[in-house]
Amino acid sequence: MSWISTLADLQQRGEPCVLVTIIEERGSTPRNAGSKMVVTADRIFETIGGGHLEFKAMGIAREMLESRSQDTRLERFSLGASLGQCCGGATVVLFEPMGQPQAHIAVFGAGHVGRALVPLLASLPCKVRWIDSRENEFPEQIPAGVEKVINEEVIDEIADMPAGSYYIVMTHNHQLDLELTAEILKRNDFAYFGLIGSKTKRVKFEHRLRERGFQADVVQRMRCPMGIAEVKGKLPVEIAISIAGEVVATYNASFGQEVKKGETVARLIPSSRREQA
Template identity: 80%
Template sequence: MYNWIDALADLQNQGEPCVLVTIIEELGSTPRNAGSKMVVSADRLFDTIGGGHLEFKAMQIAREMLASGKQDTHLERFSLGASLGQCCGGATVLLFEPMGQVQAQIAVFGAGHVGRALVPLLASLPCRVRWIDSREAEFPDHIPHGVRKIVSEEPVDEVDDLPAGSYCIVMTHNHQLDLELTAAILKRNDFTWFGLIGSKTKRAKFEHRLRDRGFDPSVVQRMRCPMGIGEVKGKLPVEIAISIAGEIIATYNANFGQHSARAEPIARLLPASRRSQSAKLKASN
């Protein structure tokens, strides 16, 4: 069995999200002491916090966090006898810490010069990338880890398979294909961010054609074209790629790390006797 430290290091190196579960408080008879940890991934469990129903419930909670993409840490108190039916009968508080959560699901349409500069940048971020083009020869021999290469004769059909909340980047070799992809993405209108490579002139032409197709102007306004951070100047593929990656990072970090106002203070999760001890200690100070 992996210990939790080695497992966590390996999962992070592989870019696989997981949850670190730690016993941070114990009262009475418990399977393991405070400080014990385990690591939970989508399909594996490493180390142990004592087994039994407690560990099973902790694994369930951790995997629900992974499935929902939850980023915030989470505290939960368990009464081992009353709620879990374990014979040890004590109480414990567990801390759940998401690690390596994917920040963005990204679809890149186009494997041209800018696409080949952009995708390795995105692959180095906490993202999962679908890289889509009809021309297999345009893809490099080495596809970065975390990137799924999709060779499709009909790239527009791939839009239907994107997860809701995706980041969509359109930069193909064909303006008509760009337009059809744009229409398909805007029709879904459930993306987090959508960028189209091109100038203000290209945007104006696309806006006119999309209006002719009956698209609501408020939906079309969600399209970023030109895309990227304006302060990053340059026309080299890598310069354009850095500009686009910067805007994506700024977008997915906009709300990251903000703690819920409803987060329950740790003291309220501690066993009653420990809360009493903490209160007395504060009073004496």
């Protein structure tokens, strides 16, 4: 399998990797500029010539994966005794992170807006779980990289999401929306939580959540209505674009920051004014 095929396969499966490329080599070395190696957390594909240089490059790549770095990196290795070479010289190596998800997203609801939204999210550097109890609501073709989850007890899926996840709730049932909201707010470790609905729905939910003992500062973290207000329209795709834009704005503003319990990460996003169905 070529490195191109390997990258495509890893992207399809949502597995992060680092593409390592020899950019320039000087001196009497057996390495060829343009040689590539793909490094994942537990495997390597292709080679940049083996030896100590490849070992060091693999270590740097895995450090980048562990830190979830999104930045490309150039390293200049001086060849000689330190790299086990008999001759001097230098090699410049480019490290390019690939497929590192900016956000882990749980989308609850496979209705009209969900079907418009999920393909947009799938085209972003995000890991998406699409959750509903109704199998017949999902389209026949699920976007590549999206995990379809059918569960009669959709609330149970919240516990499986990592800290700092994004939650988008847009089910067919207001009571289910409320129960999902309560469970997400109970965790209170999310980077983003959006609930589809109008300002009236928000007021009703806030009242019911207060009755359940939730503090105002916790409830305030809920985005309802969700989406960027400047994106107008009532069509499912228009609402979906608005929500996707808010997701992008959130992870651009906060990715790489530790999400502390109760912290409002979406603080840089303007409040939405659009009424949602």
